[in-house]
Amino acid sequence: MTPDDAARHDGATPPPRDDVAVPARDDVAVPARDDVAVPARDDIAVPARDDVATRLREVHQRIAAAETAAGRSVGSVRLLLATKTVGAPAIRAALLAAPSVAHRPVLIGENRVQELVAKGPDLADLHPDVHLIGPLQSNKVNAALRWVSCVQTVDSLALATRLAARATADVRPLDVLVQVNVSGETTKSGVAPDDAVALALAVGALEGLRLRGLMTVGARSPDDAVVRAGYAVLRRLRDEVRGSGAPGTEAVTELSMGMSGDLEAAVAEGATVVRLGTAVFGSRPPVAADAQPPST
Template structure:
């Protein structure tokens, strides 16, 4: 992929700005989350510094850079070496109950809450450490078996369960779009998540008023996500290039 991290980052921010304009969205209404799966700390630091500089230039003030890790072990390994840059660290991949303690040492938000069992485990750990955790409910809008998330038909029950836990702050919803070349299919999934969000926020049920975030859209389809209301797009490849292939077991 042509260009360095800063140059590619600028191109992605240009895509987001163009998508906001095309959708009639307020400039700056969509946040960029840098998905840093498999990347070394030096590359992540380069991206954080470049993004902080770009944000300060365009907005007139520094805004905390948003980073997302798919795996708890990578989050734990990288976070100490990023602490001086003070990014927001989100867990965007599946979380097993036995890794909750490790994740919560560093994560400011867990975007992948997909069951009452996980929500309750997070809430108990937060009570033990006297903190409140931002969370998103992950919904599998495409129904693809390879994707994580609660089924759309079960999402409202999970929302009520999460909203009823004192130590969790429900901030919205996350999904991975359909793996399809048909933009209409992709957008339909994103529109369904937006409609779910609106239904939840308008319900007036306790703990749901702040559930406004929509984390959806990645490198290949961020424009479709912005058009359907995304407030966060998760971008890795378009900024960092293709990930190296995993090592072949001996």
């Protein structure tokens, strides 16, 4: 076991990138970043900053149209850039272009802790607001919380308790969203809708966490009505949590829902954050099964 592995098993903070190129996973050997560990889009094509700016402008216009159609103020929905397998140079281009073309707050969303840790130092000077939007193993909590301001994928009280312990030790509150599986699809993570309110109230009561709302991945369906119905369920659950008046629910306002293919339905149902990747960075490249790290 390497010193890095020992540190992780002890719950210690992994060493900075200056000491080691890519922190090793506890459960699988990962080659150096320059090889294949993080399949970055830079290896295939890095969008020019002007191209990214154009796409961001188009995305803003699309979200603005959805906001207007829903009777909402333009700019009321925050844009989260989903950056799984997107390299740091492309993300930098988006962050640098955003102030002049996005006209709304722009966040970064990472799915895998391994990528988060690898890319974080390359983006630190831009001070991005980074959210974790993928499943989080409890043994990766320390590494993740070095870089994120919010974990959107809390789906169990056990995970929330681990996050709360670390956040309390850091003497800073951690924003969290409870992930709900509104579609019932077995391929999607999240707590069942019937259990969502109880979990949210339990999470909100934990010291060190600030419950901000709920998150979901929409139904995989060509029927817009089906997708929108799922988002309506999430909105009603959020309203039930917020209306409970329970301790720790005062800041519950967020609905993170909607992606490149269905953002209009999400905005119509009250999304406060939409998560877009393809619309800004293009289709993700295929990744060989033996080169793709497991979700973390």
